[in-house]
Amino acid sequence: MSWSEAVHFEFEGYDTELFWDVNGDGKVYINGAHAWQVGPAIQQAEANLETGEVGEWKTIWEGTGGMAPEGPHIYYRDGWYYLLAAEGGTGVDHMVTMARSRSVHGPFEANPANPVLTNANTTSLFQTVGHADLFQDASGNWWGVALSTRSGPSYINYPMGRETVLTPVSWPSGSDFPVWSPISGTMSAWPLPQPKNKTIPDGPMSGPYISEGDHITNFSITSKQLAHFTHWRFPNLLHYEVSPPEKNGTLKLNPSTLNLTGLENGNYAGAQGQAFVGRRQQDTLFRYAVDLDFIPEKEEDEAGVSIFLTQNHHLDLGIVLLPAGSATASFPGHNSSSSSLATKEGGDLVLVPHVRFRGISYVPVPEPVVVPLPERWVNGSLTMEIKAINFTHYAFSVGPAGRRSEMQTVVTASNAPVSWGFTGTILGVYCTSNGRRENGMGPPVYVSKWVYEGEGQFRD
Numbered sequence: 001m002s003w004s005e006a007v008h009f010e011f012e013g014y015d016t017e018l019f020w021d022v023n024g025d026g027k028v029y030i031n032g033a034h035a036w037q038v039g040p041a042i043q044q045a046e047a048n049l050e051t052g053e054v055g056e057w058k059t060i061w062e063g064t065g066g067m068a069p070e071g072p073h074i075y076y077r078d079g080w081y082y083l084l085a086a087e088g089g090t091g092v093d094h095m096v097t098m099a100r101s102r103s104v105h106g107p108f109e110a111n112p113a114n115p116v117l118t119n120a121n122t123t124s125l126f127q128t129v130g131h132a133d134l135f136q137d138a139s140g141n142w143w144g145v146a147l148s149t150r151s152g153p154s155y156i157n158y159p160m161g162r163e164t165v166l167t168p169v170s171w172p173s174g175s176d177f178p179v180w181s182p183i184s185g186t187m188s189a190w191p192l193p194q195p196k197n198k199t200i201p202d203g204p205m206s207g208p209y210i211s212e213g214d215h216i217t218n219f220s221i222t223s224k225q226l227a228h229f230t231h232w233r234f235p236n237l238l239h240y241e242v243s244p245p246e247k248n249g250t251l252k253l254n255p256s257t258l259n260l261t262g263l264e265n266g267n268y269a270g271a272q273g274q275a276f277v278g279r280r281q282q283d284t285l286f287r288y289a290v291d292l293d294f295i296p297e298k299e300e301d302e303a304g305v306s307i308f309l310t311q312n313h314h315l316d317l318g319i320v321l322l323p324a325g326s327a328t329a330s331f332p333g334h335n336s337s338s339s340s341l342a343t344k345e346g347g348d349l350v351l352v353p354h355v356r357f358r359g360i361s362y363v364p365v366p367e368p369v370v371v372p373l374p375e376r377w378v379n380g381s382l383t384m385e386i387k388a389i390n391f392t393h394y395a396f397s398v399g400p401a402g403r404r405s406e407m408q409t410v411v412t413a414s415n416a417p418v419s420w421g422f423t424g425t426i427l428g429v430y431c432t433s434n435g436r437r438e439n440g441m442g443p444p445v446y447v448s449k450w451v452y453e454g455e456g457q458f459r460d
Contacts, residue, residue: 278428
C-alpha cells in the first residue's frame with residue numbers, strides 16, 4: 001500500500017476534510033474552515049478526486065459565535081448529518097461545538113448544549129481543549145479525541161505543547177447529540193485494549209514503545225531503539241554517523257556551521273542543516289542524560305545538550321572553547337582549566353574549554369552562564385543532563401562520566417521560554433562551530449550513552 005500522487009484543489013482556508021455522502025447523493029465533498037480573518041465560516045464544495053476540480057464553495061455553518069470556527073468533521077447517523085467544529089481559537093477559550101441537519105448541505109441547527117467539550121473558564125490543568133473528532137472502537141464504544149495542553153488557566157508553563165487526549169462519549173442509537181465526558185486528569189471510561197508486548201511487532205517502525213524510555217549504551221545502525229529519534233527540519237546526513245569505525249557503538253555528530261538558532265537565512269537553516277538529534281519530552285518530570293566525548297580545537301567549537309522547541313525557543317548547555325577570562329562563574333572546589341591545557345591561537349590569546357548555558361525565547365531567559373571546565377575533567381568523557389525538577393523548571397548539570405556524585409548544576413531555568421506554539425519540546429544533542437568553520441568540518445562529538453527516564457506525569 002502506498003500514497004498516490006497528490007491531487008491539488010483550490011481553497012482559501014485550512015483544516016479541510018473529505019466526506020463521502022454514501023447515504024445521500026453519493027458524491028464527495030470537501031469541508032473546510034474559511035480564512036477566519038475574512039469571516040467565520042465552515043465551507044463546503046463538491047470535489048472531483050481525480051482532477052482536483054471543486055464546485056462552488058458555500059457556507060454551511062457559522063458556528064455559535066466563538067472566534068474562528070474550524071476543524072470540521074461530518075458524521076452521518078440515524079438520518080442526520082452531524083457537524084463537529086472547533087471554536088474560540090486555540091488558546092484557553094478553545095471549545096468543541098456540534099450542529100446537525102437532514103442534508104449534508106445544511107442548514108445546520110446548533111446543539112442547545114454547546115459547547116459539547118471545553119475546559120474554558122475552569123481551573124483544570126488540562127486547558128485549550130478543542131479540535132476534536134469522534135470514532136467507534138471494535139466493541140462499538142464511542143470515543144472522542146481532542147487537543148489539549150497541560151498548562152492550567154495561566155497558560156504559561158506547557159513545554160510538551162498540545163497533546164492528544166481521549167475521552168468516552170455516550171451516543172446511543174436513536175438519541176440526539178452525543179454526550180462527551182469532560183477532560184480531566186483521571187476519567188472513568190470503557191475498557192482500553194492493552195498492548196500484548198512491550199515492543200511493537202516486526203515492521204519498519206518496530207521496537208520498544210516510546211513510553212519505555214531510553215537506555216542506550218551501544219548505538220547500532222540496525223537498532224530498533226532509534227526509531228523515535230527526530231531532527232529539526234530534514235537532516236543533513238553529513239552530520240551523523242552511527243557506530244563509526246574510530247569509536248564503535250557510539251553516535252557521531254559532525255559540527256554544522258550554524259548553531260541551533262541559525263538565523264543567518266531568516267528562520268531557516270537551509271540545505272546545510274543543523275547538527276542536532278533528539279527525542280520528544282513526554283513526561284512532566286524526567287531525567288535526560290548523555291555521555292559525550294568532545295575535544296574542541298578552535299574558538300567557539302561547541303557540543304552539548306538542548307531542550308529545543310524552535311530556532312527561536314531553546315535552552316542549551318554546551319562544552320565550548322572560549323578565551324580565558326570569559327567565565328561568569330566557577331564550580332565550587334574545582335581548579336579551572338589552566339593555560340597548559342589550553343590551545344594557543346596566535347599572539348597571546350589562550351583558549352580554554354568552558355561549560356556554557358544560554359538560551360533564546362520570546363520571554364526572558366536566564367543570562368548566559370559560563371564556567372571554566374575543571375582541570376581534571378578536560379579531555380575526558382562528560383555526562384550532560386537536563387532534568388525537569390518540578391512543573392515549571394529544568395536543572396542543567398554536567399560532570400565526569402561515571403561519577404554521579406561529582407555532577408554540578410550549572411543553572412536552573414523556567415520552562416516558560418520553551419512553552420510556545422503547538423509542537424512540544426525535543427531533548428537532544430547538538431554540535432556546531434558557531435559559524436567559524438565550513439559545514440561538517442571540525443571536531444565531532446561522540447555520544448556513548450543516552451538515557452531518558454520518565455519520573456512523573458502531572459494530571460491535576
